[in-house]
Amino acid sequence: MSIRIHYSPLSQHSRRVRVAAMELGLDIDWRLIDFAKGENRAAEYLQKNPAGKVPTLDDDGLVLWESNAIMAYLADKKPQANLYPTDARARAQVNQWLFWESAHFGVAAITLTWERVMKQAFMQQPADPALVAQGERDWSRYAAILNGQLEGREYVAGALSIADFALASIVVHREAAGIDMKPYRHLQNWVDRMEARDSFQKTKPPF
Amino acid sequence: MLTLYGHVNPLSINTLKVRVALAEVNAEFRYQPVDLAKGEQHRAEFVALNPYAKIPLLVDDDFILAESDAIMWYLAETFAPARLLGTTPRERARTLQWCDFVSTGLYPAYYDLYLHTVSNAPDKRLPTIAESATKRLARSLGVLEPLLGKQETLTGQFSIADLSAAVVVRNIQDRLPFDVAAHPHLLAWYARVTTRGPWQAAMAAAAH
């Protein structure tokens, strides 16, 4: 039985998992979850993922959610691809960037994307100025750090890894969200490189 | 030799979980407090070690690692992988899932609520954030409660994910006007985690 993954084409967290699966050359049975129809809050789905979010993986009875954990699990199926290194220290560094993405960098990008793009598109609500200000402050702090890391490096942890997929997927709506890339040349160049990859090209969100 | 850079208060949430993990693997370490109130995390010597300018930070000879969950994972992997992470790829994936659940769900909900009801100056407390954080916190605890009614730990065997979650539950009880009494399974699990020897040892060490 092939691995099944529930996802939404609108979701950055789904996209990173689609990118990882494609880069790994894994055959996945993709199942669309329609937020508009409330499918992520349906009882059957909540039984798999009580958080009611996408993505969720089901591999022959192993039900797993949280996009970074799913990427790690998929990458461990193809250790030779080295997208999630097996050496303890190299893996720790990839973990460090994954956790930093989900706790800091990603939160800043999501705040600006949610306030300036999604909230209006899906809930017809205006952006909250206090949250935008917080998002801007956090973005400039964290973007500078990632930019520094990418100076003289092709990828965040040296070699291409699932951390690059996590970090690059979260800034997809940067233009509409007013996420300022101009001061961060190395960050911009790296995002361009990531988005030029086949896996990113084939998983562009519908808007 | 391991060095841990952490909070001047060793019971501070992200520092505490690493200190308990160090006790779990029974590793000796040197403790180096970083005074955030004095902005020491932004000092050039510290930023040279950790460009994130945050604590905790672990230094293992020439290897430097930030992010509390990544640090716990590394300690577990180095000293006691089977016991603290799980043995099969599936068990390890679940451990990572629950660490991620805490860092993206439970912890930010707690922290936003803490900032906007307790810690920020009253004129910097935003009711909209407090409200959304209350909902998110209830939702996260609502994920944990039924799970912990069915099993002893988050993944089915004790792991670092239990430590990640327990330090948050500790702070919720200590610091928030939020009643967790409606979550008896969560409280029973919390008691199991915090009566473990290493947790007790880390608390005792912090008192010195």
Ligand SMILES: N[C@@H](CCC(=O)N[C@@H](CS)C(=O)NCC(=O)O)C(=O)O
């Ligand atoms: N930390 C989670 C976040 C997942 C997430 O927030 N998914 C969004 C779409 S990007 C979702 O499903 N939202 C629906 C909801 O929260 O109800 C992960 O990395 O998988």
Ligand SMILES: N[C@@H](CCC(=O)N[C@@H](CS)C(=O)NCC(=O)O)C(=O)O
């Ligand atoms: N995601 C990080 C969070 C670390 C964190 O927020 N540390 C706080 C103290 S608990 C800090 O260093 N704050 C200082 C700052 O951000 O300037 C982790 O899990 O280690």
